[in-house]
Amino acid sequence: KAGVTQTPRYLIKTRGQQVTLSCSPISGHRSVSWYQQTPGQGLQFLFEYFSETQRNKGNFPGRFSGRQFSNSRSEMNVSTLELGDSALYLCASSFLGVGTQYFGPGTRLTVL
Amino acid sequence: DQQVKQNSPSLSVQEGRISILNCDYTNSMFDYFLWYKKYPAEGPTFLISISSIKDKNEDGRFTVFLNKSAKHLSLHIVPSQPGDSAVYFCAASANTGNQFYFGTGTSLTVIP
Numbered sequence: 121k122a123g124v125t126q127t128p129r130y131l132i133k134t135r136g137q138q139v140t141l142s143c144s145p146i147s148g149h150r151s152v153s154w155y156q157q158t159p160g161q162g163l164q165f166l167f168e169y170f171s172e173t174q175r176n177k178g179n180f181p182g183r184f185s186g187r188q189f190s191n192s193r194s195e196m197n198v199s200t201l202e203l204g205d206s207a208l209y210l211c212a213s214s215f216l217g218v219g220t221q222y223f224g225p226g227t228r229l230t231v232l
Numbered sequence: 233d234q235q236v237k238q239n240s241p242s243l244s245v246q247e248g249r250i251s252i253l254n255c256d257y258t259n260s261m262f263d264y265f266l267w268y269k270k271y272p273a274e275g276p277t278f279l280i281s282i283s284s285i286k287d288k289n290e291d292g293r294f295t296v297f298l299n300k301s302a303k304h305l306s307l308h309i310v311p312s313q314p315g316d317s318a319v320y321f322c323a324a325s326a327n328t329g330n331q332f333y334f335g336t337g338t339s340l341t342v343i344p
Contacts, residue, residue: 124275151330162236162321162334163276176331210275214330220266221330223275 124224138199145213152194157208238335251309255322262324269318312342
């Protein structure tokens with residue numbers, strides 16, 4: 121089975137712009153979670169989608185949003201980018217939405 | 233509020249010896265725990281899991297121990313190999329969905 125894929129792998133944006141990241145889960149997995157990793161921090165949970173519904177949400181401002189499509193692919197959007205949004209964004213999928221999560225390689229976002 | 237803590241940012245071990253990575257948590261509702269290994273520029277790779285109904289789980293060279301009363305888990309790698317050099321994250325969930333809380337990671341260096 122193919123693993124979790126994320127596109128693009130690298131992005132450079134300027135403050136005030138918006139960005140959309142994409143995640144394709146492992147085939148058959150219905151849950152997709154998004155995480156932000158910054159230097160010195162662990163992975164911070166953004167949100168989780170299961171069967172096109174946001175089921176859990178972390179403590180991030182409303183500028184961070186997401187959605188999931190009927191094929192379980194997910195997108196994450198960040199509007200009005202700030203310098204502090206520079207990070208590695210990881211998505212993870214799981215089969216039933218409970219249990220082990222499998223991660224993609226991440227998207228490295230740099231905000232200038 | 234960091235609910236999962238890895239208090240050792242780094243650890244160095246000689247090849248062939250045991251590596252012990254520690255993780256503490258504060259939320260007594262956590263009942264499912266994961267360990268991940270992460271290389272630079274890659275997403276975390278799942279290593280081993282344990283649920284709260286067990287106190288030990290083994291998979292090859294990797295063993296995870298869970299002490300619920302102390303809210304502490306540890307990952308033992310025996311014998312350690314140079315290829316084990318990576319950042320190790322522990323994660324915990326209350327099984328209310330796929331919201332996992334991650335520690336800040338421990339960088340393991342195995343010296344040949």
